[in-house]
Amino acid sequence: xxxxxxxxxxxxNIERSSGKVYPAGCTLIQVSATNGQVLYNAEEAExxxxxxxxxxxxxxxxxxxxxxxxxxxxAFFHAIQTGLNIQIDSLCEMKLKIHTDLDKQAEIVKYLxxxxxxxxxxxKTIELLKQEKQxxxxxxxxx
Numbered sequence: 001x002x003x004x005x006x007x008x009x010x011x012x013n014i015e016r017s018s019g020k021v022y023p024a025g026c027t028l029i030q031v032s033a034t035n036g037q038v039l040y041n042a043e044e045a046e047x048x049x050x051x052x053x054x055x056x057x058x059x060x061x062x063x064x065x066x067x068x069x070x071x072x073x074x075a076f077f078h079a080i081q082t083g084l085n086i087q088i089d090s091l092c093e094m095k096l097k098i099h100t101d102l103d104k105q106a107e108i109v110k111y112l113x114x115x116x117x118x119x120x121x122x123x124k125t126i127e128l129l130k131q132e133k134q135x136x137x138x139x140x141x142x143x
Contacts, residue, residue: 002101008069008094011060016088017047025062027054027069031086036077040066052088060098064105067112068096 008014016031024044030037032050039051040063047053054069056062072094080090099105 003097003099005095005097007092008054008096009092011096011098012057012065013055014088014091015053015055017049017051017053019046019049021045022047022053023055025056027056027062027066028052029054029069029073029086029091031088031091033084034077034081034086036073036081036086038066038070038073052086052091054091059100061102061105061109063109063113064098065096067109068098069094072096 012027017028021044022041024042026041026047028039028041028047028051030039030050031052034050041047041053054065056065060068076094077086080086080093099108
């Protein structure tokens with residue numbers, strides 16, 4: 001199991017969205033008025049100009065790249081961000097620890113996708129419980 005640290009530019013092309021349609025499998029990093037949001041573009045779609053679009057090359061699976069960027073995002077953006085925006089040139093300095101074997105990447109993506117789905121389900125449950133709590137509080141203290 002070979003793991004190595006590489007510069008993101010060895011794994012992907014990074015460009016500022018021009019508002020055009022980008023293919024499925026891109027990672028989107030919000031660079032304008034951002035807290036470092038990282039999204040996975042699962043379907044071909046028009047991408048707003050507030051995002052940088054990261055398109056994986058053949059050395060890495062697109063969804064694996066998304067997960068690796070997500071894991072690094074908070075610490076990296078905290079180190080480089082000055083103000084509300086992130087400069088595209090700064091993104092090119094990101095270093096990622098990756099598995100070089102594509103089969104291992106696919107296995108990791110499979111597990112991370114399951115965890116992501118479970119997490120989303122739990123977040124939805126929490127939100128429903130908060131809404132129920134608010135409804136009950138409103139009923140208790142109705143005027």
